[in-house]
Amino acid sequence: MIKPFGNNVSSVLAQPDFHNVASDAFDRGQTLPQMLIAACQRHAGRPAFTNLGHTLSFADVERMSDDLASYLRNGLRLEAGERVAIMLPNLLQYPVAVLGTLRADLVAVLVNPLYTARELRHQLVDSGAAALIVLDNFGSVAAEALQDTAVRHVITTRVGDMLPWPKSLLVDTVLKHVKKMIPPFRIPMALRWPRALAEGKRLPRVQAMAKASDTAQLQYTGGTTGISKGAVLAHTALIANVASAEQCFGHCLDPEKDVVMICLPMYHIAAYSNLTFDMAHGFHSVLVTNPRDIPALVATFDKVKPAFFSGVNTLYDALLNSPDFANLDFSGLKLCLQGGTALRRGTAERWKALTGKDVVEGYGLSETSAAITYNRWDAPNPVGSIGLALADVEISLRDESGNPVALGEPGELCARGPHMTTGYWQRPAETREAFFDGGWFRTGDIAKADGQGYYFLLDRRKDMILVSGFNVFPNEVEDVVSMHPGVLEAAVVGMPDEKCGEAVRLIVVRKDPDLSEDDLRAHCRKYLTGYKQPTRIEFRDNLPKTAVGKILRRELR
The missing domain is CATH 3.30.300.30 (ANL, C-terminal domain)
Known part of the structure; x- marks a missing residue:
């Protein structure tokens, strides 16, 4: 059983019907799609995802992902373990594409949709992706990047493909002919998203054979300190992350009533963990396609009145700097999370003064399947802390030789547990360098700890x-x-x-x-x-x- 959050403090127990979902899946050795399919069936009648004014139920997501899985395996004849690159922003297609890929025993490769052709080609070549699912808006970039890659199949989709008629036609027409956001492109091998789902619906169903220890995903590092590498994440790692989150936040949220806003792009590990957490527990998630449009984001916040909101420091600052944001009703807001960058004290203080809620800071990486520490949402935390170790995460601060440092001294934050990557895709030398003896993954970040088990991030080792x-x-x-x-x-x-x-x-x-x-x-x-x-x-x-x-x-x- 996944242990409760925070080994050094009294545990925060979730509601009985909430916290066992991922923990039990982990104990039973389920794969990620098995856990998510069961959740879709359990919550079939509930709204699952809303975007651009249209909502998919959990039953819709389960049915469409099943059709996509059949097309990928029985239509395109992809073999188990082959990689499918997904180059989409936050649209209704995203959860369908991810779950369809995973339940077909294929490996998801999440791609930044704003990549240049050079950056995309690197990820396609490095991952050896056999298929690419891409939004038309980025089709010209994909067309330029495909040369000299292993990609054999391309599925293209329009923003309006998951919207009802005639809204779908209106949205796509405006994007292409009015806003000029879809440059012309030609990919001879490409098939349209609606046709892929339609053909998959007529094909035999896929019988998943993957094991929990198999690779589910290649999560590419952000590349802020060097070349982007694919962190290999097993099904167990991604489920363990969801299990830790539910032990930490389960008592705070009510899936039957609370709405979640996903603003960060879901190719990023923080937002992806949001996606899997929400699906596993039956939350209604509102997908924000362009969080940089602050007026639209404020309007969505006003309409949705989310109980659960997460972002990075710059997003919190952008909202706080919007005069209209100050006029909203925050009475339904329960949980605000922040990670990816250090939370500025001034930002946290302004947010608390305006909304009445603390910004709860956590820490994680692509290589750790998202967060491995979080501060308490239900109790005061030391100023500047990134929190306590989450369930089943061990943390050790070490010097350059791999030796533990004394309490209170700075050292490289190293972690081990089921959340960790097994290494970098096809990079054995860098995989060896990423671990100290004993399976301790080296995050490359410098931190210190206090006597209560709280960690304080000082900086990147390479940025010092x-x-x-x-x-x-x-x-x-x-x-x-x-x-x-x-x-x-x-x-x-x-x-x-x-x-x-x-x-x-x-x-x-x-x-x-x-x-x-x-x-x-x-x-x-x-x-x-x-x-x-x-x-x-x-x-x-x-x-x-x-x-x-x-x-x-x-x-x-």
């Missing part, structure tokens, strides 16, 4: 700046700078320095156009010791980010 022999953690400097009321966003990277070896370089996006370099220097002198203060300060109109809002320090360097 060495100034005259002293370690400077960019997150700390960014946190201080972001406290200044004239700062909208800030990023810190190291730069070569003849005197100190490295020096601190600060890049700022102004909120106040009159903010000066002298103002920032005075602010930094107030809160930072000498060697942590920026040597160079630059102002920019924006910062480079990933699709989920993570600032790309690599590009700034």
Whole structure:
């Protein structure tokens, strides 16, 4: 049985009819699709996903994914274990594509739909994907990327394909001819999504034969510190993550009443874990296709009145900076989660003051099947903590030689348990480097711990700046700078320095156009010791980010 959340504190027990779903699936050795199909059948009459004003029930998702699975295996003749790349934004097609792929004993490869042709080709070649499911909006990119890949089959879909007539026609016509968001493309092997489902409906049903230990997914790393690699995630790892989440948050939420907003793109592990958690427990999930459209996001928030909301720090900031957001009713909001980047203290304080709810920070990676720590939602947490270890996760802070560090000392955060990747796809050397003896996965992040079991993330090991022999953690400097009321966003990277070896370089996006370099220097002198203060300060109109809002320090360097 998956152990309750937080080995160092009293457990938070979920409601009896809620918390056992994934834990029991884990104990029975089920695969991820087996768990999700059972949930779809159990909650068949409930609304499952809403997007663009249309809702699919759990019965719809189960039926359509079954048809897709039959087409992939019996129509395209894909063999068990082959990879299917899914290049879609948050649309109703997404859960159908994922569950259809998994229940056909195929491996899902989740692709950032905003990739360039070069980035897409790398992921297709690296994964050896045999099939690609792609939105028409990105068809021209896919057409350019397919050369010299192993892709034999392509399924293309339009935004309106899952919407009722005539809305589907209206949406697709506006996107193509008015907004010009669908560049022309030609993929000779491509088949349309509706036809794939229709043909699959007439084919024999798929009998899944996968084992729980088999690979379910290749989750590609964000590439913020180097080349993107495919983390191999087994069915057990993904189910264990859902089981940990239900032990942590089960008592807080009611699947029969609460609505969830999924704003982060579902190719990202944080949002993907949202998807599997919601499906496993029968939640109604509202999919936000473009969270960067803040006015539309605020309007959706107002209409949906979610009980469960998650995002990254930049998304929380964007909402807080919208005047209309302050006028909403937050009385139904129960749980707000944040991960992917460090939560800024100022952001957390503003959100609590406006909504009355804490932003609960967690920590995880693609390689750990999403979160492995979370703060308590039901109790005070130490300032700056990323939380306690989740159920069945062991954490150890270690030095460069793999030895545990003393309590309170910084060390590389290492973890082991059923949530962990088994390694990087077809990269044995990098897989060996990613683990210390004993199966401890090396996250590459520097953290420290207190005596109560709480962890505090200091920074990426590769982002750490060495100034005259002293370690400077960019997150700390960014946190201080972001406290200044004239700062909208800030990023810190190291730069070569003849005197100190490295020096601190600060890049700022102004909120106040009159903010000066002298103002920032005075602010930094107030809160930072000498060697942590920026040597160079630059102002920019924006910062480079990933699709989920993570600032790309690599590009700034």
